[in-house]
Amino acid sequence: MELFVPPVPQSRGRLHLKVQFDEHSDYSINSVKEVHFQHDPYITLIQTDKPVYKPGQEVKFRILTLTHQLMPVTDPVSESVKIVYT
Secondary structure, three states: EEEEEEOOOEEEEEEEEEEOOOOOOOOEEEEEEEEEEOOOOOOEEEEEOOOOOOOOOOOOOOEEEEEEEOEEOOEEEOOOOOOOOO
């Protein structure tokens, strides 16, 4: 699935999602939701030092913030990062 978002600082729109399943033709999803888009001037990558951890092991993160030209951000970034683990 491809989704094109116009390159504007902020925008509102309606997302219409219609899904039909090949194996369950009697079941479908038809949903319309209002969505808000906000252009982020940066890309933030979060990497851990291992792909899999054992319970109780310390998890080490490396966080790298880049511009859309893939250059490191040198100015202070005032964004908050929320990490959710399950």
